[in-house]
Amino acid sequence: MEDLKDLLPVEAVRLDVRAADWREAIGAAGRLMVETGATTDEYTREMVANVEENGPYIVIAPGVAFAHSRPSPAVLSTGMSWVRLAEPVEFGHESNDPVTLVVALAAQDSAAHTSAMASLARLLGDPGTAAALAAAPTPEALHAVLAGERPEEGPEKSGPATASEPAEPRAGSLHKILTVCGNGVGTSLFLKNTLEQVLDRWGWSRFVTVEATDTISAKGKASEAVALLTSREIARTLGDVGRPVKVVQDFTSTAEVDAVLRDTYDV
DSSP states (O other): OOOHHHHSOGGGEEEEEOOSSHHHHHHHHHHHHHHTTSBOHHHHHHHHHHHHHHOSTTEEETTEEEEEOOOOTTBSSOEEEEEEEEEEEOOOOTTTOSEEEEEEEEOSSSSTTHHHHHHHHHHHHSHHHHHHHHHOSSHHHHHHHHTTOOOOOOOOSOOOTTOOOOOOOSTTOOEEEEEEESSSSSHHHHHHHHHHHHHHHHTOTTTEEEEEEEHHHHHHHGGGOSEEEEOHHHHHHHOOOSSOEEEOSOTTOHHHHHHHHHHHHTO
16 A cells, blocks of 8 residues: 555645635646646546535545545546645535645545555644644645654644543444445545544454445445444435434544544443
């Protein structure tokens, strides 16, 4: 599996880009993937259509949009781009607008970029690193932060230091939680990685498996799961699936995911 610096070359980073609205912001990110040979122009149109169809669920954290669409012939190779906007734009998200950062992903499948998504989730979830990314003066400086050359990490977005770790679930039981997005290869993987960080801290990783999936597959797999975690927009699309559907606003926040998991298990 390729890591973040391989999928996001410095040539695919642009800073202080001006965009009139969310479509132009996604368009800027899409052009970078065209220029670096990852996609055709059609994929940019597919990313815009994804938001038009599913709503602004791609705004995964305050100020951060993760633009993507399904694997398609318009994806020539798995790749990413990074656009930091000169002025924030509204995507229509209830709690995470306005957006100042658009990260775009083009995936040929759901496997090649899982390691990169895990790295990105951890970087954006660390306040010190997120601040360094926001302040980077050049694409080269930002790329260095992404590659691990960053200042000493600040406190993570975790739960209170005094919060006790929950007791293990029923002995011998193996639970499944689904993380859901419109396509199953982007924001659902992001949320999966944050959830797995929390499960690791709890010592529950051997009891709970996490599967990233899309809305169509989630409806068929819901009966296998303890709960489904997703955005408010995708929760509306899912409707009643016979299992609890839990809304997460900030996909980078281990504190919020910790609280959702405690609510799910009533601990």
